[in-house]
Amino acid sequence: MQRCNLGDLIEVRTNIGYVKRFNLLNTTIITYIPNNLITTESFRNYTKNDKIYISIKVSISSNNRINYPVLLQKINEQVKQSIFIIQKDEVSSSVLDMSGIGTTIEVRAKIESISYFRAKNNIRLIIR
DSSP: OOOOOOOEEEEEEEEEEEEEEEEEEEEEEEEEEEHHHHHOOOOEEEGGSEEEEEEEEEEEOOTTOOHHHHHHHHHHHHHHHTTTTOGGGGEEEEEEOOTTTEEEEEEEEEEGGHHHHHHHHHHHHHHH
């Protein structure tokens, strides 16, 4: 069984947040998570590492005229300007999926775990 402490940034299934409080039945992050999920499901505790890689997936509409290598390079250059990126040379982006109506791109960068939400929002705004 894994442990978490007050203030830790954790992820359980699709729920992620800082641990605000916990009691015998629930742990409060952004929403209440039943403790049976904490005790029976695996979770990721980002706070155990000061610096983490963040992965952000974005979708763009399909367009046959998109030059993806140029687009990915521009995204990398823009994301490197974020104040939350701590390793500018490790910013990367790649095309994950081109099927369906759009294209899914993933951007990966190293940040401080304490800045998770602000960094994620900042990078999403930059990508738009």
